[in-house]
Amino acid sequence: MHLKHLRGSIWFLLPLLIFACKKESEVGIKDLAANEDVANFMENYKGRGVLTDSLATPTAPEDVLKDFTIPEDLSLELVLSEPEIVQPIQVSFDHKGRMWVVQYQQYPYPKGLKITAIDNHTRVKFDKKLDPPPAGAKGADRITFFEDTDGDGKYDKSTDAISGLNITTGVALGRKKIWVLSPPFLLAYADENEDGLPEGDPEVHLEGFGLEDTHAVANSLRWGPDGWLYGAQGSTTTANINSKVSKNVAFLGQAIWRYHPETYVFELFSEGGGNNAFNVEFDRKGRIFSGTNGYDRGPYYKQGAYYIKSWGKHGPLTNPYAFGYLPNMPLEGEKKRFTHSLIKYEGAALPAHYNDLMFAINPLHNFIQLTAFTEKGSSFGNVDKEIVLSTRDKWFRPVDIKLGPDGGIYIADWYDSRLSHVDPRDTWHKTSGRIYRLGPKTGDKPIQSFDISSYSNEELVQLLSHENKWFRQEALRQFGDRKDPSSLPLLINLLETGNEQEALEALWAINLTAGMSDEIGKMGLNHQDPFVRMWTVRLLGDKQTVSPAMFQELQKLAAKETHPEVRSQLMASAKRLPSSQTFSLIENLLNNHEDSEDPDIPLLTWWALEEKATSDREGVLAMMADDKIWQHPIMEKVLLGRLMQRYIMEGGEENFAMATQLLEEAPSPKHVKILIEGLQEGLLGREMVTLPDNLLKILEKNNKELGDSPLTLALRRREEKALAEALKIINDPNAEIGLRLSYIQVLGEINQDEVVPDLLNLVKNGQSSPVIKQTALHALQSYNQKEIGEQLSKAYPGFRDNVYVREAAISLFASRKEWAMDFFNEIELPKTISPDDVEYHLARRFRLLQDEEINTRADRIWPSSKLLTSEEKTQRINAYGKLIGKGKQNIKKGRTLFLSNCGSCHQLNGEGGVSGPELTGYDRSNPDYLLLHIVDPNADIREGYEVQRIVTTDGRILEGRLKSQSGGTITIEPPLGGKSTVLSQERIAAMEVQQTTYMPERILEPLSDEEVSDLFAYLMQVK
Incomplete structure (x- = not known):
């Protein structure tokens, strides 16, 4: 009351x-x-x-x-x-x-x-x-x-x-x-x-x-x-x-x-x-x-x-x-x-x-x-x-x-x-x-009291034409409660004679009244309204099996349907049906080449095919026996490579046999190439893979179409001849750059100690391009050898001039304690390396080693990277808070300060970077909220920006944002962008989300009081 x-x-x-x-x-x-x-x-x-x-x-x-x-x-x-x-x-x-x-x-x-x-x-x-x-x-x-x-x-x-x-x-x-x-x-x-x-x-x-x-x-x-x-x-x-x-x-x-x-x-x-x-x-x-x-x-x-x-x-x-x-x-x-x-x-x-x-x-x-x-x-x-x-x-x-x-x-x-x-x-x-x-605004009068549960079937059918969706939805609920077959003639009549919305409501009510027969199904699939057709498909698919007569109607619809939402539902329902029906529907639906540009249908098609990929391998091969199906845009752009990747990632005799047969059935070099790209995706991050001989033979047979793939596969199998050939190519400055990079990357995944001297020489060689050095540094991280840290820390001044090479080298030093100590020694003893070379987001990486000695030295070398205490944060928040809104604020200068101090990571009003959360949508009118998250950026790390600390089985400490996780591998990307790394789950000893972010806590310290006031004036303005 x-x-x-x-x-x-x-x-x-x-x-x-x-x-x-x-x-x-x-x-x-x-x-x-x-x-x-x-x-x-x-x-x-x-x-x-x-x-x-x-x-x-x-x-x-x-x-x-x-x-x-x-x-x-x-x-x-x-x-x-x-x-x-x-x-x-x-x-x-x-x-x-x-x-x-x-x-x-x-x-x-x-x-x-x-x-x-x-x-x-x-x-x-x-x-x-x-x-x-x-x-x-x-x-x-x-x-x-x-x-x-x-x-x-x-x-x-x-x-x-x-x-x-x-x-x-x-x-x-x-x-x-x-x-x-x-x-x-x-x-x-x-x-x-x-x-x-x-x-x-x-x-x-x-x-x-x-x-x-x-x-x-x-x-x-x-x-x-x-x-x-x-x-x-x-x-x-x-x-x-x-x-x-x-x-x-x-x-x-x-x-x-x-x-x-x-x-x-x-x-x-x-x-x-x-x-x-x-x-x-x-x-x-x-x-x-x-x-x-x-x-x-x-x-x-x-x-x-x-x-x-x-x-x-x-x-x-x-x-x-x-x-x-x-x-x-x-x-x-x-x-x-x-x-x-x-x-x-x-x-x-x-x-x-x-x-x-x-x-x-x-x-x-x-x-x-x-x-x-x-x-x-x-x-x-x-x-x-x-x-x-x-x-x-x-x-x-x-x-x-x-x-x-x-x-x-x-x-x-x-x-x-x-x-x-x-x-x-x-x-x-x-x-x-x-x-x-x-x-x-008209001040409509209160509606009269009602009790829909007391309505007759005729009155409920009338409600299906109500202009307010709420009444139509409540009427449907009543039909589901009653399941009264005597209402079906009225509902079927509305399905046949009503307008588009009435027909759809009638279809729903018929289904709720347990009246979804083949006759109704045929009527719905051939209805003039696309949403009646769409929902008939869905209701039939929900049963997970349909009669032969109904399936024929579904096939006809799949072959002729042009409405994208109906076709989308056909793919979604195909996933639920028996595999023979799934493949037939996919074949019919692929004939509409416009679907390849649809935002949803290509992946819905893949998920329907993937559902049956291992439960009915024979059905997959039967569908692929028709050369025409290989030519469809969705097959070439979405399905084919993923299908090969699916079989390779799960592995096993039957799946490798499927991979082999798909390569044998491929109607053209173009399709072989697509399959091989899928195969390579399936092997990413894996230290070694044992492919069956018959699959290897067909790979060799298609050597021309594969480009570097045969040698790459041989490297993964640790064949001595392949290793010698790969080392020859990566050391040849005249070799094709793509091949060199590809082989260097694989050498970083296969754990062959004898390649370390060659990789070190690539980094130290002044004639190597920056991208070769950077890739070699990434590859060297996989090898737990003391000389890597010793040699690279001494050679560092010779290759530090390129920012990307420099960051790759510092990331390498930060991945193992021994290498970090070598790097610190060059900074502190002969002082051949300047602490200023190491930006905040790189300095914090050394703390991921979680070693007391490392932390002590990092605090000494980069005092600004040391995390503030709660008391220090509170003091700074209070001090900066007194500056906000004081004096004559210059929003134009504030914008410049934002772009130079924050804009490399954050975007505001369409300006800035994308490696951090976009700030436009936040509540920026609250200075306390802004201060907390600027002075203490670790207080609230947005979803999608968490950084993972990863310990590998070979002893490395890595960090990155989790980009994807599927099929036994994870893909991580550097927090501030860059080349992604694919790791097999088998190579991960531990993975945990970090409670700290890569945004520095002391970002306001270099600014004057006036600049702090200007920056906040810009941040807090609402356009």
Whole structure:
């Protein structure tokens, strides 16, 4: 019920409440920590990102609307606020129009568990597993529904449907149940009378969602138009899901997943994408979109596809042979991070120019972005239009956005000065939360009360034509609940005679009513609307087997279909079908040469083929028996090389036999070359490989087409003649430069000690080109020989003039302790090397050796590379803070200072480098935020910019950003760019993410007070 009369009277208590919460938090750490190490970490950890701001004060609910700015043709209403709701994480509506709110009050830690380990990203491990309700500890989470009992458009009654929950992020009603997403579980509470109140204890349908990071747990539970329950999972949790029939479905990080409540099947729908996925949006065509905590608007998720991830932090894809991924939708606009949740507006209540536009919430910058979709083949791009809602209130933290039955847009506001999860202390403002309604300016009247569950089948069919998508989606849910065959004639008639959208809604409803027969399938595949065809393909593919008659129809469609989204779904569904049908569909679909330029279809085709590559090798060969299929652009550009790489990387007799036969079947030298390039990709990073004789014979037979490949393969097999020939070529200054570089690189991978003198001579030889020296230095890192450090440190002055050679040499010295000591000796004793040769990002590499003697000498040689203490950082932050905004600031000079001091790595307003995070999208209006991350750049290392410390089995210490991880190898690239290194997993003894970045902490120290003021004036200006 409303408690409006209390709102004005409790605000004077706010300082006391905050103080009380702080005291409770301090006690809570002792209760949460299972050991002293965890307790010390939690108490002393400084936190990262947008933390609790004790100076920022909240605005009372009755005054909050004054701070908002919206277009003249829209209105904003505060629908609910504290104390009626606190910490809302999800909002949705049921068949009666009641608003359901999940209140995430137990966040951030589950009740009843203790933390046994915690990392720098505050990912935790607990002492035991949670028990499902009613067992186990009672948490503070609750699910509440709100009603308008008198029809005035105000929610005047509230009911706690379920309380005592423990980390709960989602709720959905359907199938006479209340479905609750409460990681690690998906629970179902019986609700036969559909009054919204459980009728007993829940049944566990899914178990295994991870709890390592409670701002990235499974979330966004909702029904899809196909009758599956869909959800997302964020980036820094794990999952190993079990249901009654699906067992041990394991994945890492962000994904869209789904569960069928009648067949009990759990699936990964799409993997990766969106960084910390915390949103699932279905548009009127059934497409799935989600937001991102990056700079764009997120992905358009395709079935069975793989999307970009931050590999170092979020882990690899489940398929080591994906060999690629799809990007998020490209964005034209100001890339201000982040918009993690969105809707595509299809509610028919707002002015028409808002139709089909994305409303994306940005909790970091306290606004809602309006963004358009632009067609790009089978996918979309995004173009920002305007900020449709903004506020001066920094406590506005929108976390969920939904379309309501009245056509309004409902926004769940976490309402807190703190936004960052990366602080182990529970300093969240536990007593606030708000929900707003964004609607038309016209002041539309409240809709009359309704109960869709009481509608007749005829009335439900009529709802499928409703102009508001919400009613159509709710009608579909009712068809799925009822499964009443008597509704099928009405639905089939609508499929045949309705407009395009009505026909699609009818198809969904027929499927939900268990009426998806071959007759309906044929009707759908031949329908005039491409999205009816697309969804018929998907629904048939979901069965994972189709009748011969239906498959003939699919073949016909694949041969003639021109719509890119239909063709995209055909490839996605082909992956799910029996292999003979998969190959036939691929053959038909490859005939459309335009698909080779599509942003998604080429990789979707590869993933369909890869799914069958080893389970039906004979089928692959049968498909490749037709010379014509080799000529298709997607085959040449995408499939052929990856197929060879796939077989070589997995290895084994059968896979090598496939590689051999593909080479024998290749219809032209061009195709042989493509296959060999794939073979070489498959061998990258491997110290030695034993290829069968028949494969080697055919490689020799195709020597002309292979270029340097036969000798390269012989080198990997450590053949003496090949080694002698390779050494002759690399030492010949007149030999082709590409061959020399290729052989030097291989010599660095095969661990043949006798090549070291030749490689050293290449570096020391004044006649060698810089690129030869650089490549030889990289190769020498693999050899643990004392003379390498001794000779190169003395020879260093002779080749230091080239910056790339110099950096390669310093990287070599920093990879082993003995070599580092040799280098230090030349700096400190005869002083033949200047300390100034070594820039900060190179000096810090020596610390990766984690050796006390090395660190002591590095501190002495490069005192500015020594990390600041917490006290020193605090002193500098306070001192620099006094300079910001003082005096007459010169933004033009600030820009010059930015480009010279920061611009080599960071980009701002379209200027600068790309090796560090792009700064335009950050909240630069907050000087405290800027100071923290400039003085202490290690406080918050963005996803994708983490640096891995790698210890190899031969004793090297390497560093780099993890570029990819697949098929038993990893690819790392230098933090500031440069040549990538491929390593076999077999050669890695240990790999860990570093807690320090390559940005210097003392970057402001060379600047005068005036320059610091100018730099911050430029950084903080908002265009």
